Amino acid sequence: MRLFIAEKPSMGMEIAKVLSNKNNKSLERSDGFISVGNDVVTWQFGHILELKSASELDPQYEKWSFDTLPIIPQNWQRKIKDDCVKQFNVIKKLIENTDEIIHAGDPDREGELLIRETLIHLNNTKPVKRILLNALDEKSILYALDNLKDDSVFDNLYISAEARTRADWLIGINLTRAYTLIGKDNGLTTSINIGRVMTPTFSLVVQRENEIRQFNATKYYSLTAIFKSNKDEIQTKLKVPDEIKENDYVIDKTLIEDIENKLKKNPLAIISDYTVEKKTEYPLLPYSLSELQLVAGKKYNYEPKLVLDTVQSLYEKKLTTYPRSDCSYLPENQFDNATEILNTLSNIDDNFKTLIQEANPKLKSKAWNDKKITAHHAIIPTAKQCDINNLSETEKNIYKLISTCYIAQFYPAHIYNKTDIKINCNDYIFTATGKTILDLGWKKLYKANHNDEENILPICHKDDKVIFINSNITEGITKPPKRFTPATLLEAMKKIDKFVKAPEVKAILKNVSGIGTEATRASIIEKLLDKNFIAKDKQNLIPTKYGESIYKILPHFLKTPDITAIWENELSKIAEGTGDVQKFLGGQIKIINEAIKQTKTLKLDIDMPKCPYCHSILRPVISKKTNLKYWICKNFSTAEDSKCKKGIFSDKDDKPVLIHCNKCRKGYMKKNISKDNKIFWGCDNYPKCKNIMSDKNGLPNNSTNTKRKKLFK
Incomplete structure (x- = not known):
C-alpha cells in the first residue's frame, strides 16, 4: 500500500481524483482519508505539530523573568496542536499499515518541513518519496506522479527549514x-x-x-530651451553644471537667469552629439507571488494578504499554478503546454480572444529556463477552462493579471529607436531624448494607446549648426519620500x-x-x-x-x-x-x-496616561466579567497601605476618562450603574462630594446634576 500525505485536504482530494482516473479505481471515502485501490490519500492541515513553548519544556520558565534568560533548549520538542489530534492519529494508524509513503507537502522549504516533522515525530522507518506539485490540474499531477523523487534528496531543504x-x-x-x-x-x-x-x-x-x-522642501529651478534646426524645432533641457548645483538642485534662480540671458545674447549653437540606437525590451517575466502582490497593489489597491488568499483560491480551483512562488521562470518542458493554455484563455472574453489570435505559441521567451527554476516555477494559468463569470471581482482581476503576463510571453519584443541629442551653446550642454516605436510587441497587451510615441526628434547630424529661439524657466519643489x-x-x-x-x-x-x-x-x-x-x-x-x-x-x-x-x-x-x-x-x-x-539597562519612554492622584502610569485592563476595558493605576490597591486607592477610570475611545468633578474640584467623575441599571457618573470624593451626572455618549453630561439619594432608594 502507498500512503500519500498531502499538506491540506483540498490537495489530497485532487491527488485522489487523479489516481482514480489514472488507475480506473473508485474512490472510497473514510474519516480523514480516501482509498483508491492500493493507494491511500490522507492529509494534514498545514503544520499539525508545533514547537513546545518554554514553559512546556521546563516549568521554571512559567514566570517571565530576566533571571531565566536566555532560554536555549537542549532538547527541542514538538507537540500535536490541540485541533489536530484526531487527524494525527489517523495518519499514525495509516503509516503503521503502509509499505511506502509519498510526501505531498507544497514544493518549498515549509512544505518539506511540515510533512517531514510529522514523520519524524512518529519515528517513521518506512521509505518516503516526494511528489512535487506546482499545480493541481490533472496534467500537472500526472506529470508529478511519473516523476517521484526520494525524499532524501530534500534533506538539506528540511534542515534549513528546521533551522529557520x-x-x-x-x-x-x-x-x-x-x-x-x-x-x-x-x-x-x-x-x-x-x-x-x-x-x-x-x-x-x-x-x-x-x-x-526631517525633510525640508527646497525650491529649485530648471531651464528648458528650444533650438531650431532647419525647419525643425528641438526641445531640450539644460544639463546643470556641477558648480551651480546645491544638493543636486539649482536653488538660486539668478544662476539660471544668467544662463538664459547668455543664450539670448549668443543664440548660435552646435549639435555636439547625435545618436540613434535601436532598443529591444523583452516581455515581462511571469509573476512570482511578491511581484503579483506589488502589481495588484498598485493597480487595484489590493492588500498583499488579499492577493495571496485570492491566488490560493484560484490554485485550489485548479485555474492557476502554485501561489507561494518566489520564481519568475518556467520549466522548459512546459513550453509544449502553451497552445492548450492559450486556447483556454481565448474563452475568457472577446478582448482575450483577440489578443491570443495575435499571439505566437511557437515564440519562446526568456521565461523558459530550467537553470533559473527554484523549488517552484512562476505563477501561470493552467489549461483548465475558466468560467470568468463564476469568479469574484478580485479573482477575476488577479486571474486576468496572471493570464495577461503569460500571453505576453508569446508576443514579440518591444522595439524602438532611442534618439539622444546634445547641443552645445555658450559651453552649456542641453539634452533631448526621443523614442520612435518600430514594433509595439508585447506592450500591446498593456498600453491603452498603441500608437503613442515620445518626443519624436528630427533627423540631425553631429556638428550641425542650430539656433536658440526660446526658453522657459520652471520652478519646482522637492518632495519627501513616499510612505510605504x-x-x-x-x-x-x-x-x-x-x-x-x-x-x-x-x-x-x-x-x-x-x-x-x-x-x-x-x-x-x-x-x-x-x-x-x-x-x-x-x-x-x-x-x-x-x-x-x-x-x-x-x-x-x-x-x-x-x-x-x-x-x-x-x-x-x-x-x-x-x-x-x-x-x-x-x-x-x-x-x-x-x-x-x-x-536590562533600558527604560521605555512610552506616552502612557498618568494617574491624576499619584502620577503613576495607567494601564488598560479588560474586565473578565464584563469584557469592557478600563484603566487602572500601577499603584492601585484596596489595602490600607496602598499608594493609590482611587486609580481606576473608565475607557472612552481607548483613552481613560479623566474628568474633574465640577463641584468639589478635588475628585474625578467615575462611571457607575444604579439599581435599576441606569448608567450615571459620580464624584469619587464621595461622601464628601455627592455630585452625580447622567451619561451622554460614554461621558458625563455636564448639563445634568441629579441628586445622588434618588439612585440609592
Whole structure:
C-alpha cells in the first residue's frame, strides 16, 4: 500500500481524483482519508505539530523573568496542536499499515518541513518519496506522479527549514520576553513582540516616517530651451553644471537667469552629439507571488494578504499554478503546454480572444529556463477552462493579471529607436531624448494607446549648426519620500538590499531574496498592524506612538535588515548543502545574549496616561466579567497601605476618562450603574462630594446634576 500525505485536504482530494482516473479505481471515502485501490490519500492541515513553548519544556520558565534568560533548549520538542489530534492519529494508524509513503507537502522549504516533522515525530522507518506539485490540474499531477523523487534528496531543504523554525523560536521567545519585561516595568500589560523578520520590517516604516519629518522642501529651478534646426524645432533641457548645483538642485534662480540671458545674447549653437540606437525590451517575466502582490497593489489597491488568499483560491480551483512562488521562470518542458493554455484563455472574453489570435505559441521567451527554476516555477494559468463569470471581482482581476503576463510571453519584443541629442551653446550642454516605436510587441497587451510615441526628434547630424529661439524657466519643489503602502513595504522586504548602505553587505544581500518568504511577508505586515506597531492612514502605513516608543529602545542590529537578510542567505546555503547549521544557530544565540544584556539597562519612554492622584502610569485592563476595558493605576490597591486607592477610570475611545468633578474640584467623575441599571457618573470624593451626572455618549453630561439619594432608594 502507498500512503500519500498531502499538506491540506483540498490537495489530497485532487491527488485522489487523479489516481482514480489514472488507475480506473473508485474512490472510497473514510474519516480523514480516501482509498483508491492500493493507494491511500490522507492529509494534514498545514503544520499539525508545533514547537513546545518554554514553559512546556521546563516549568521554571512559567514566570517571565530576566533571571531565566536566555532560554536555549537542549532538547527541542514538538507537540500535536490541540485541533489536530484526531487527524494525527489517523495518519499514525495509516503509516503503521503502509509499505511506502509519498510526501505531498507544497514544493518549498515549509512544505518539506511540515510533512517531514510529522514523520519524524512518529519515528517513521518506512521509505518516503516526494511528489512535487506546482499545480493541481490533472496534467500537472500526472506529470508529478511519473516523476517521484526520494525524499532524501530534500534533506538539506528540511534542515534549513528546521533551522529557520528554531531561529525564529529563539529570537521570538527570548527577545519578546525581555522587551515585555521592560514594558511591564513601565505599566504595559501587553507583550512586546520581537521577531527576526517582523522587527526590521517595522523599523523600515519608522525610518521612512523619520525621513519625512526631517525633510525640508527646497525650491529649485530648471531651464528648458528650444533650438531650431532647419525647419525643425528641438526641445531640450539644460544639463546643470556641477558648480551651480546645491544638493543636486539649482536653488538660486539668478544662476539660471544668467544662463538664459547668455543664450539670448549668443543664440548660435552646435549639435555636439547625435545618436540613434535601436532598443529591444523583452516581455515581462511571469509573476512570482511578491511581484503579483506589488502589481495588484498598485493597480487595484489590493492588500498583499488579499492577493495571496485570492491566488490560493484560484490554485485550489485548479485555474492557476502554485501561489507561494518566489520564481519568475518556467520549466522548459512546459513550453509544449502553451497552445492548450492559450486556447483556454481565448474563452475568457472577446478582448482575450483577440489578443491570443495575435499571439505566437511557437515564440519562446526568456521565461523558459530550467537553470533559473527554484523549488517552484512562476505563477501561470493552467489549461483548465475558466468560467470568468463564476469568479469574484478580485479573482477575476488577479486571474486576468496572471493570464495577461503569460500571453505576453508569446508576443514579440518591444522595439524602438532611442534618439539622444546634445547641443552645445555658450559651453552649456542641453539634452533631448526621443523614442520612435518600430514594433509595439508585447506592450500591446498593456498600453491603452498603441500608437503613442515620445518626443519624436528630427533627423540631425553631429556638428550641425542650430539656433536658440526660446526658453522657459520652471520652478519646482522637492518632495519627501513616499510612505510605504502594504504593497511597497512587501516589495521593500523582498528587495531589502536597497535599504543598506554598507557596500560589502549590499553585495551579499543582492543575492538574497529579501527577508521573510513569499508565503509569510503579507502575514507579517498584518501582524504589525494587529500588534499596533503600525497603523493605516488610507493606503499609507505609519508608525504608531506606541511603535515609535518601542523603536527607540531597540538595539541597532535589530532595527536593520542586514543581519536578518544575511541569516536568510545562510538558510539558503544550508538548503544547498554548503551551510553550517550549528554556526547559524550559534550566531543567533550570541546576538540574543548581547540583546538581553543591553535590554536590562533600558527604560521605555512610552506616552502612557498618568494617574491624576499619584502620577503613576495607567494601564488598560479588560474586565473578565464584563469584557469592557478600563484603566487602572500601577499603584492601585484596596489595602490600607496602598499608594493609590482611587486609580481606576473608565475607557472612552481607548483613552481613560479623566474628568474633574465640577463641584468639589478635588475628585474625578467615575462611571457607575444604579439599581435599576441606569448608567450615571459620580464624584469619587464621595461622601464628601455627592455630585452625580447622567451619561451622554460614554461621558458625563455636564448639563445634568441629579441628586445622588434618588439612585440609592
